[in-house]
Each structure stands twice: as C-alpha cells, then as structure tokens.
Amino acid sequence: MRNKLLDIAEKSSLRETPLNFAVGDTIEVHTRILEGSKERIQVFTGVVLAKRGFGMSEMFTVRRIVAGEGVERTWPTNSPKISHIEIVRHARVHRAKLFYLRERTGKATRLRERKAKAWEIDPNAKKK
Numbered sequence: 001m002r003n004k005l006l007d008i009a010e011k012s013s014l015r016e017t018p019l020n021f022a023v024g025d026t027i028e029v030h031t032r033i034l035e036g037s038k039e040r041i042q043v044f045t046g047v048v049l050a051k052r053g054f055g056m057s058e059m060f061t062v063r064r065i066v067a068g069e070g071v072e073r074t075w076p077t078n079s080p081k082i083s084h085i086e087i088v089r090h091a092r093v094h095r096a097k098l099f100y101l102r103e104r105t106g107k108a109t110r111l112r113e114r115k116a117k118a119w120e121i122d123p124n125a126k127k128k
Contacts, residue, residue, distance in 0.1 A: 007055070024111055025090050026048075028085065030042075030082070031082055031083070044073055046062040049063050049099060050098070053077075062075075070102060090113065090114045091112060
C-alpha cells in the first residue's frame with residue numbers, strides 16, 4: 001500500500017490519458033526537443049523492451065537498430081517531453097522483459113504479430 005499523501009502529490013503530475021501499449025509493441029515516441037528558443041518534434045521508432053515502475057516512477061525502454069548498432073532509450077511514462085505515442089504494430093510475447101533481443105541480429109529479432117484488443121484501440125471500450 002502506498003502513502004496517501006504521495007498519491008495526492010503525484011496526481012497533479014500524472015498524464016490525463018494513460019499510454020496504452022505493451023511490451024513487444026513497435027511504437028513511435030514523439031519527443032519534444034528544445035533547440036535554443038525553437039521547439040521541434042523528434043520521432044523515435046522501436047520495440048518496447050520493458051515497462052517498470054508505478055505512478056510517477058513508471059518508465060519504459062524502446063530499442064531500435066540504427067546503422068547496424070542497437071540504440072535504446074528510456075523515458076518516464078509521465079514525462080511532459082513526450083507529446084504522444086503511436087502504436088505501429090502489436091507483437092505476441094511471453095515475457096515481461098525482452099532483453100534477449102539485445103543479443104540477436106537480423107531476422108532473429110522478429111516478433112510474432114498479434115491482433116489488437118478492442119480496449120487497446122479505444123480506451124473507453126469495456127474489458128472482457
């Protein structure tokens with residue numbers, strides 16, 4: 001059980017709409033980048049390797065391959081730097097963390113496709 005005072009303090013910083021994606025999904029993270037006085041959006045596309053934490057300390061890790069090298073980034077889920085996240089495809093996985101993908105290259109990194117559930121597409125839909 002968490003401290004009620006912490007929950008009240010954190011509530012103002014939490015996202016209004018939760019990010020609905022799972023480990024194994026390929027997502028596009030649209031991040032706000034400040035360059036001087038200008039702001040631009042940079043897109044990072046990759047596979048979600050892990051989700052961890054709860055509340056304000058919730059984080060997720062995304063991995064992609066750039067020029068033959070693996071690049072991983074970790075973001076706080078409730079970060080104001082994330083403008084939005086788009087889900088490119090869903091994958092069927094049997095693990096909570098996909099760190100085994102770090103050692104694999106080429107076709108060995110493919111994940112099996114899965115159909116999205118109704119509540120993942122529309123958060124207002126009822127869960128069965």
